[in-house]
Amino acid sequence: MAIITLLTDFGDQDAYIGAxxxxxxxxxxxxxxxxxxxxxxxGDIRSAAFVLANTAPxxxxxxxxxxxxxxxxxTARKLLAVRTPFYTLLAPDNGILTMVLKGHIREYRRQDSxxxxxxxxxxxxxEISNSHLFCDxxxxxxxxxxxxxxxxxxxxxxxxxxxxxxxxxxxxxISISVPNCLKYxxxxxxxxxxxxxxxxxxxxxxxxxxxxxxxxxxINDHVIDGxxxxxxxxxxxxxxxSSSGYLEIAINQGSASKKLSVTVGQKITVHIL
Numbered sequence: 001m002a003i004i005t006l007l008t009d010f011g012d013q014d015a016y017i018g019a020x021x022x023x024x025x026x027x028x029x030x031x032x033x034x035x036x037x038x039x040x041x042x043g044d045i046r047s048a049a050f051v052l053a054n055t056a057p058x059x060x061x062x063x064x065x066x067x068x069x070x071x072x073x074x075t076a077r078k079l080l081a082v083r084t085p086f087y088t089l090l091a092p093d094n095g096i097l098t099m100v101l102k103g104h105i106r107e108y109r110r111q112d113s114x115x116x117x118x119x120x121x122x123x124x125x126x127e128i129s130n131s132h133l134f135c136d137x138x139x140x141x142x143x144x145x146x147x148x149x150x151x152x153x154x155x156x157x158x159x160x161x162x163x164x165x166x167x168x169x170x171x172x173x174i175s176i177s178v179p180n181c182l183k184y185x186x187x188x189x190x191x192x193x194x195x196x197x198x199x200x201x202x203x204x205x206x207x208x209x210x211x212x213x214x215x216x217x218x219i220n221d222h223v224i225d226g227x228x229x230x231x232x233x234x235x236x237x238x239x240x241x242s243s244s245g246y247l248e249i250a251i252n253q254g255s256a257s258k259k260l261s262v263t264v265g266q267k268i269t270v271h272i273l
Contacts, residue, residue: 001028002088002156003063007036007052008144009043010068016142020066020149023135027153034059039196043071045096046174046264050193050201053099054244056087064152065100066144067091074140079128079147080171081161082119088155090128090148095174108173117173129165179204185272189247191219191264198255202268204247214273219249220260 004024010016017038024031036055040048048069056065070077070092078093084104091097098105098117105117119125128151131138135146151164179189179202189204200219209215209227217224217239228238231252237259242248247270249256256262 001030001032003032003034003059004152004156005034005036005056005059005063005065006038007040007048007055007065007067008038008069009040009048010038010144012038016144019142019145023145023149024153027150028156031153031156036065040069043069045069045071045094047193049096049099049174052089052096053102056089056100059087061086063087064155065089066148066152067096068144068148069096070094070143073143077172078168079143080125080168081128081151081155081164082123082125082171083161084123088161090152090155092143093127093172095172097171098173098176101171102176105173109170115173115175116170118170124161125168125171126161127165127168130163133159133164177203179208182269187270187272189268189270191249191262191266191268192246194257194262194264198251198257198259199242200249200256200260200262200266200268201242201244202247202249204268204270206241206245206247209247209270210272216271216273217247217249218269218271219262219266222260224249 021033024033037051052067065087080091080093082089089097104120104123106120107118109116133151135150138146177190179187182188187204189202191200192203193201224237224239228240231250237251239249
């Protein structure tokens, strides 16, 4: 019996999550349902993509992940099921799967003012269109409950996603910024995620930085000398490698985001000395 996870921007004070779980349990009473998060900011596809990519790999092989941050619910946008060698993903085709499928993307292209990602052959992607598998009545504003929940329950009990609809070879993608090497020993990246503690997570990966190298990290007018190992190493602004493997700016017992007035997209520069 597969684990089914839920990642949404629904919050937890309304009926939405309860209804989604109710449909899953009605179709599959033995299901194990795990909440990744329901506190993604409303409509924040980019943050949802980051959270999904940093949680899905830690679940058992065969898990089914429902990810719903869907500002265009009810429009012509597709709903997708993507089976990788490790898990199955169910989500709207709006870029939310870009980061979790990063290692399965062959190339990116521009098409009709939209970035699309061409998938590798090691994944199977289909459009969810077989209405016989949906709830009896489908609301145009609640596809998580009426389409994705019953489909996930049936996948958990052995349904092959090929029965969901026609295969697709590409998905819509959000742009993923890549750090630039400005010159020898100087990397410029940007903040791609801010967690609830106000920690600033950049797109500069640990493997881009020479091991044990001396470096300076600059963000706005602030310069941080060296990397620390833990949040408790300093009482003021510090830089370290986050648990997800990215360069992070933090303040122990404080919010780096508030102190620096930084939002997602802020540039960050690393000087390797």
